[in-house]
Amino acid sequence: MNLKDLKEKPYEKDPENGMRQSYGAMIVKIGLGAMFLISAITTNWAEQAPDAPLAPMLLSVVFGLAFLAWGILPWWNAKRRIAAAEARKQADAAAAEQARLNAPKRCPNCGAATKGDKCEYCGSPLP
Numbered sequence: 001m002n003l004k005d006l007k008e009k010p011y012e013k014d015p016e017n018g019m020r021q022s023y024g025a026m027i028v029k030i031g032l033g034a035m036f037l038i039s040a041i042t043t044n045w046a047e048q049a050p051d052a053p054l055a056p057m058l059l060s061v062v063f064g065l066a067f068l069a070w071g072i073l074p075w076w077n078a079k080r081r082i083a084a085a086e087a088r089k090q091a092d093a094a095a096a097e098q099a100r101l102n103a104p105k106r107c108p109n110c111g112a113a114t115k116g117d118k119c120e121y122c123g124s125p126l127p
């Protein structure tokens with residue numbers, strides 16, 4: 001499917017990639033999320049916050065996951081929307097082909113009422 005189709009939607013902030021964010025913003029958000037998660041794991045929180053080491057660690061994990069979701073979800077939604085539009089297009093094409101094969105025709109060779117690609121009675125190709 002063409003990304004131009006997504007340009008019609010007014011809520012798209014970045015029509016070039018179909019996402020509601022630019023690739024640059026996506027990279028920054030995912031990078032920040034990864035930094036928060038890495039610091040949550042690698043920091044010695046017992047040393048940093050002796051009275052309550054778990055709170056800043058959990059906060060760092062929450063911030064990391066939030067940044068990751070903020071960066072990844074628009075990309076994932078755009079991907080799903082493009083796939084859905086593609087599936088709709090294929091279903092429409094299949095329905096149109098089925099309608100074409102089922103449409104009643106008159107055989108130019110034998111004059112019988114028939115349908116499909118070939119006459120059901122004499123086998124000559126139909127227009």
Ligand SMILES: [Zn+2]
Nearest residue numbers: 107110119122
């Ligand atoms: Zn025929």
